[in-house]
Amino acid sequence: MTTWSIDPLPVPDGPDDPGLRELAHVTNAVDRELWGSDDFRRTTRELLESLRDDPYERHVVLGARDGGALLGYALLHLPRRENTHTGALELGVLPEHRRRGIGTALHAAALAHARADGRTRLTASTDQRVEPAPGTGTLAPPTGEGLVAADDAGVRFARRHGWDLEQVARYSVLDVPRDGDAAAREHVARLRADAEAHAGPDYRLLAWSAPTPADYAEQFAALQTEMSADDPHAGFEQDTQEWDAERVRRGEQTWAAQGRALLVMCAEHVPTRTLAAYTDLLVPDEPGEYVHQYDTLVARAHRGRRLGMLVKTANVQRLVDELPAVRRIGTWNAEENRWMLAINVALGFRPAGGSGEWQLRLDGRGDA
Numbered sequence: 001m002t003t004w005s006i007d008p009l010p011v012p013d014g015p016d017d018p019g020l021r022e023l024a025h026v027t028n029a030v031d032r033e034l035w036g037s038d039d040f041r042r043t044t045r046e047l048l049e050s051l052r053d054d055p056y057e058r059h060v061v062l063g064a065r066d067g068g069a070l071l072g073y074a075l076l077h078l079p080r081r082e083n084t085h086t087g088a089l090e091l092g093v094l095p096e097h098r099r100r101g102i103g104t105a106l107h108a109a110a111l112a113h114a115r116a117d118g119r120t121r122l123t124a125s126t127d128q129r130v131e132p133a134p135g136t137g138t139l140a141p142p143t144g145e146g147l148v149a150a151d152d153a154g155v156r157f158a159r160r161h162g163w164d165l166e167q168v169a170r171y172s173v174l175d176v177p178r179d180g181d182a183a184a185r186e187h188v189a190r191l192r193a194d195a196e197a198h199a200g201p202d203y204r205l206l207a208w209s210a211p212t213p214a215d216y217a218e219q220f221a222a223l224q225t226e227m228s229a230d231d232p233h234a235g236f237e238q239d240t241q242e243w244d245a246e247r248v249r250r251g252e253q254t255w256a257a258q259g260r261a262l263l264v265m266c267a268e269h270v271p272t273r274t275l276a277a278y279t280d281l282l283v284p285d286e287p288g289e290y291v292h293q294y295d296t297l298v299a300r301a302h303r304g305r306r307l308g309m310l311v312k313t314a315n316v317q318r319l320v321d322e323l324p325a326v327r328r329i330g331t332w333n334a335e336e337n338r339w340m341l342a343i344n345v346a347l348g349f350r351p352a353g354g355s356g357e358w359q360l361r362l363d364g365r366g367d368a
């Protein structure tokens with residue numbers, strides 16, 4: 001017998017809001033069950049600010065309740081500037097309440113909101129702790145790179161509801177080279193020296209923590225636009241995001257409100273005073289042993305000079321000095337992004353799972 005109902009969750013009034021605490025508890029329980037760790041744990045501040053509507057995105061937050069407790073959630077992120085035909089869906093049900101139709105009901109409710117808002121494409125991810133070895137019982141995306149396990153709960157759920165697997169992402173982890181590991185530190189130093197030699201004297205490194213210095217804000221915005229265009233999109237029908245200094249500032253305000261720091265490392269082309277490459281590390285609210293590798297981009301005009309390796313090695317070295325407690329850096333890359341993966345593998349990142357990246361066509365077939 002169905003004893004639960006699906007409803008929008010009230011907008012929280014701050015990080016201590018009991019409803020927000022309950023939502024964070026459930027999203028973190030779903031992630032912990034998937035990953036066996038708290039590396040992806042979101043604090044209430046992080047969750048609150050990621051669900052706050054702004055000029056670039058609005059959010060629909062739905063919960064499944066059995067009268068009292070929250071059993072599952074659907075978070076629908078709806079872009080407002082570009083990509084107004086799309087939405088990104090996060091869906092999760094507490095492990096002990098699965099296979100009762102709660103996920104299906106949350107999915108239907110989220111789709112109704114997406115349709116009412118005129119969205120025709122949705123995206124979602126199914127995380128996996130290990131990418132399966134080739135063979136029967138696996139599923140490959142049209143990119144031909146990477147696999148997911150056909151019997152995974154999320155995969156079965158997505159296929160059952162008409163979603164298409166478009167891409168597989170690899171999650172990789174680098175054990176941060178610490179004092180006791182001279183060989184690992186030398187490895188990073190060697191890669192950096194080699195990259196510096198290739199880049200030559202026309203490039204210099206610039207490091208900052210958000211906010212971006214005003215002198216560089218427009219240029220940094222241009223790199224974000226290029227990032228959104230050049231990040232491999234596989235079959236996802238996506239527009240390029242147009243960034244300007246105001247958008248950069250807004251984004252940084254959100255990180256700050258979440259209690260997160262962004263460690264940015266850029267390479268500047270000195271003769272033209274142009275930002276040629278950047279990478280950034282995102283430090284969680286309540287920092288612990290884990291930080292997240294965020295973007296890395298070399299501008300098209302400056303590719304082929306090892307600037308990607310240069311900024312990444314320099315930022316890892318900086319992390320070692322500035323955040324002594326950090327032990328691991330995690331990063332996500334499309335399996336077909338061989339240039340970025342080559343840099344990460346050379347640096348010492350090891351595969352640690354990943355995700356299936358899915359698309360649902362709401363104007364087409366099979367989205368029951």
Ligand SMILES: CC(C)(COP(=O)(O)OP(=O)(O)OC[C@H]1O[C@@H](n2cnc3c(N)ncnc32)[C@H](O)[C@@H]1OP(=O)(O)O)[C@@H](O)C(=O)NCCC(=O)NCCS
Pocket residue numbers: 030034091092093094097098099100101102103104105124125126127151152153154155156157158160
């Ligand atoms: C995916 C998830 C949301 C499903 O929630 P749920 O409440 O168990 O979903 P439902 O009970 O509505 O299941 C619907 C159908 O999905 C498929 N399915 C879901 N879990 C499955 C499992 N463990 N094994 C096989 N099939 C499964 C089945 O076809 C199921 O129908 P059935 O029970 O009649 O056979 C839940 O497993 C979860 O939170 N997983 C982690 C987060 C995640 O992967 N989210 C991404 C989803 S796109």
